[in-house]
Amino acid sequence: AQTVTQSQPEMSVQEAETVTLSCTYDTSENNYYLFWYKQPPSRQMILVIRQEAYKQQNATENRFSVNFQKAAKSFSLKISDSQLGDTAMYFCARGKTSGSRLTFGEGTQLTVNP
Amino acid sequence: DTAVSQTPKYLVTQMGNDKSIKCEQNLGHDTMYWYKQDSKKFLKIMFSYNNKELIINETVPNRFSPKSPDKAHLNLHINSLELGDSAVYFCASSLRTSGFNEQFFGPGTRLTVL
Numbered sequence: 001a002q003t004v005t006q007s008q009p010e011m012s013v014q015e016a017e018t019v020t021l022s023c024t025y026d027t028s029e030n031n032y033y034l035f036w037y038k039q040p041p042s043r044q045m046i047l048v049i050r051q052e053a054y055k056q057q058n059a060t061e062n063r064f065s066v067n068f069q070k071a072a073k074s075f076s077l078k079i080s081d082s083q084l085g086d087t088a089m090y091f092c093a094r095g096k097t098s099g100s101r102l103t104f105g106e107g108t109q110l111t112v113n114p
Numbered sequence: 115d116t117a118v119s120q121t122p123k124y125l126v127t128q129m130g131n132d133k134s135i136k137c138e139q140n141l142g143h144d145t146m147y148w149y150k151q152d153s154k155k156f157l158k159i160m161f162s163y164n165n166k167e168l169i170i171n172e173t174v175p176n177r178f179s180p181k182s183p184d185k186a187h188l189n190l191h192i193n194s195l196e197l198g199d200s201a202v203y204f205c206a207s208s209l210r211t212s213g214f215n216e217q218f219f220g221p222g223t224r225l226t227v228l
Binding site: 033035037039042043044045046047050052089091095101102103104106107 | 147154155156157158159162170202204206214215216217218219221222224
């Protein structure tokens with residue numbers, strides 16, 4: 001089975017500091033898509049950032065950026081200037097070019113402390 | 115202005131009952147999904163429909179039956195509910211089946227089977 005692994009079940013960070021969440025995945029395809037979703041206590045799944053595997057440049061969205069290492073099959077999320085509202089469960093997910101399913105990791109619960 | 119809506123948001127029922135969860139998207143998307151999030155927050159695809167046709171059917175008990183009356187709706191019927199069906203069920207949609215498509219999630223339905 002092609003899997004997505006998040007090795008950090010829980011992490012915490014002080015407000016305004018930087019934190020990195022890890023994600024590794026398994027795939028036999030050359031092109032695919034990677035996503036980070038955020039699930040706050042409200043339960044809503046919110047897309048944070050996405051990356052196409054054929055693009056070497058790392059995606060960036062405001063305070064959120066990724067470190068995509070294709071050879072290592074690693075896709076980490078960096079959150080800069082952490083805010084209290086960043087407290088949530090973060091899920092890494094892999095999508096395929098053909099077929100639409102997303103395969104999710106187990107999630108990392110991030111707590112931002114004041 | 116809700117993009118993907120689900121009803122109800124909470125559902126408490128007795129073992130053995132039959133229940134339905136409704137999902138609607140107003141984004142004009144072709145593809146819709148059902149995901150199950152278990153008590154450990156793990157998210158897994160159950161079904162996917164493209165323009166009313168079933169394209170993904172994971173190893174889900176046949177007590178679960180999705181129905182898509184039109185491409186804007188994907189309902190989930192569950193017969194003979196069991197304790198293990200307790201979970202949060204998410205509906206999602208994306209513009210197309212293949213390619214770099216963000217999936218938009220509904221707010222989730224928390225199902226509790228007593």
